[in-house]
Amino acid sequence: MNRVNLLFRNFIYFLSLSLLSVQMVQARELPNFTRLFEEASPAVVNISTLSTPKQSRAQIYGPGGEELPEIFRRYFGLPMPEAPSGKPRPMSLGSGFIISKDGYILTNNHVVEGAEKIIVRLHDRSEKVAELIGADKRSDLALLKIESEGNLPVVKMGDSDDVKPGQWVAAIGSPFNFEYSITKGIVSALDRSLPSDAYVPFIQSDVPINPGNSGGPLFNMKGEVIGINSQIFTRSGGFMGLSFAIPSDHVQWAVEQLKEKGYVTRGWLGVAIQEVDRDLAESFGLKKPMGALITQVVPGGPADNVKLHPGDIITRVDGREIMRSSALPMAIGVIEPGDKATLELIREGKRQTVSVEVGELPDEQGPHSERPLGPNMKKNRLGIQVEGLNDDNRNKLRLDEEIKGVVVTGEVTGVGRSIGLRQGDIITNLNNIRLESVKDFDKVVADLPEDRSVSMRVVRGGQSAFITFRLTD
Known part of the structure; x- marks a missing residue:
C-alpha cells in the first residue's frame, strides 16, 4: 500500500513539473x-x-429691421436665441x-x-x-x-x-x-x-x-x-x-x-465596376472568379479614350493582379495623373493589353467640392470658400440675372459654420458693401473690423435675410 502511495505521489510530482514547464514555455512564447x-x-x-459657440451673436433681420420670423430662422438653419456662452x-x-x-x-x-x-x-x-x-x-x-x-x-x-x-x-x-x-x-x-x-x-x-x-x-x-x-x-x-x-x-x-x-490627388480610370462572382466568371469563360467587370464607361474619360467597353474584365494593372473588383480603385488611385498604366483585360474571352493615360479622380462633391485647406489654398477669416456667379451656377441655383454676389462652395468652417452658412448660399452684401466679384469679397473680408457687429445679406432658395456676426481675435 505504501508503495502505491509513493508511486502516486511521484506521478503527481512529475505531472506538476510537466505542467509548470508547459506554462513557462507558453509564457516565454507570449509577447x-x-x-x-x-x-x-x-x-x-x-x-x-x-x-x-458664436451662434448666440448671430441675429437675423427682415425688411425694415424687424426680427425675422421663426419659420425663416429654421429655414436658414440658424439656432433659436439662447443665452450667450462664449466659452x-x-x-x-x-x-x-x-x-x-x-x-x-x-x-x-x-x-x-x-x-x-x-x-x-x-x-x-x-x-x-x-x-x-x-x-x-x-x-x-x-x-x-x-x-x-x-x-x-x-x-x-x-x-x-x-x-x-x-x-x-x-x-x-x-x-x-x-x-x-x-x-x-x-x-x-x-x-x-x-x-x-x-x-x-x-x-x-x-x-x-x-x-x-x-x-x-x-x-x-x-x-x-x-x-x-x-x-x-x-x-x-x-x-x-x-x-x-x-x-x-x-x-x-x-x-x-x-x-x-x-x-x-489620385489616379482615375473613369469606369463603373462590379464584382465577378462564380456565375459571371463562367459566363465570361474564366476558370475562377477574379478581376473587375466594367459596367459603365464615363464618356470622355481615360477608359473611353482607349475604347474600353462594358463587359471588359480588368485582371491586372501594371502587373499587379486584380483578384477582386475592390482592388482596382486602389491600384489606379496611387498612379500619378498623367502617367501611363498597362491594363490586362479579358474581352469576349480573349486576353488583351491596353496602355491608358490615367486621369485625375474628380472631387467627391462635384464641381464645387472643396479640397481640404492646405498651405497653398486660400483660407479667409470667415472659414469659407467662394466663387463668382456665372451662367453655370446661376442655372443650377435658379438665380435671376439681377442678383449679384458670390456663391459659397465647399465645406463651411469657422465663423461661416457658426452663423449657419451652407454650400450654395449667395452672399450679396458684406459689411454694408455690395459684392459683385470674388475680388470684392476678398477685399471686404480683409478689412472687416473686430469686436463689433458685421452684417451679411444671404440669399438661399429665393429667400434673403441679413445675418450679423462678430469677429474676435
Whole structure:
C-alpha cells in the first residue's frame, strides 16, 4: 500500500513539473509589450479640438429691421436665441503621433474636421496649438504641425507590405480619453475595402479600438508604425472585434502630397465596376472568379479614350493582379495623373493589353467640392470658400440675372459654420458693401473690423435675410 502511495505521489510530482514547464514555455512564447510601450509612447499625442459657440451673436433681420420670423430662422438653419456662452467647447477627442522632430503630426481627418482650434497634448502633458497643413477625406488622414525646437520624440515608420495575418500588433492611444492606453491583438486580414473608403487597402485586426483611439498608431513588435487606426465595426458604439487601420505605405504616399500642396490627388480610370462572382466568371469563360467587370464607361474619360467597353474584365494593372473588383480603385488611385498604366483585360474571352493615360479622380462633391485647406489654398477669416456667379451656377441655383454676389462652395468652417452658412448660399452684401466679384469679397473680408457687429445679406432658395456676426481675435 505504501508503495502505491509513493508511486502516486511521484506521478503527481512529475505531472506538476510537466505542467509548470508547459506554462513557462507558453509564457516565454507570449509577447511582452513593455519595451514597445516605453520606447514608442512618448511620440504618441492626445488631440482635442475646440469651437467657440458664436451662434448666440448671430441675429437675423427682415425688411425694415424687424426680427425675422421663426419659420425663416429654421429655414436658414440658424439656432433659436439662447443665452450667450462664449466659452470654448470640445468637439472631438482623438490620438495622433509625431513623425518628425520639427513637429509634423499625423491623425485622422475626422478627428480635426471642422475644428477652429486644434490642441495637441504631448507626453510631458504640455499643450501646443497645431496648424492643419492638409487633409484627405478619402483616406481619413490629416497632417498637423506644431512649433518645435527640433527635439521631439518620433515614431519609427514600418513597411506595411511586410505585414502578415496572424502577427502580433499593438495600439497606443486615448480611448474614452484615457491617455496612453495600450491594447494588443493580431492582424486578422489585409487589403480590406470598406464602402466609405474604396481607395484604402485597410489592415484589419482584432486590437481593441474605441472612441478616442482614432488617429493613433498601430505598431508591429519591432515598435514600428504599420498603420493608423481609423475605423471600427460596431453595433454598440464600442469595440466588437473588428478594427481597421490605414497601412503605413499608403500613409507615407499621402503625406508627401499633404506637405507639398495640402491635399491628395489620385489616379482615375473613369469606369463603373462590379464584382465577378462564380456565375459571371463562367459566363465570361474564366476558370475562377477574379478581376473587375466594367459596367459603365464615363464618356470622355481615360477608359473611353482607349475604347474600353462594358463587359471588359480588368485582371491586372501594371502587373499587379486584380483578384477582386475592390482592388482596382486602389491600384489606379496611387498612379500619378498623367502617367501611363498597362491594363490586362479579358474581352469576349480573349486576353488583351491596353496602355491608358490615367486621369485625375474628380472631387467627391462635384464641381464645387472643396479640397481640404492646405498651405497653398486660400483660407479667409470667415472659414469659407467662394466663387463668382456665372451662367453655370446661376442655372443650377435658379438665380435671376439681377442678383449679384458670390456663391459659397465647399465645406463651411469657422465663423461661416457658426452663423449657419451652407454650400450654395449667395452672399450679396458684406459689411454694408455690395459684392459683385470674388475680388470684392476678398477685399471686404480683409478689412472687416473686430469686436463689433458685421452684417451679411444671404440669399438661399429665393429667400434673403441679413445675418450679423462678430469677429474676435
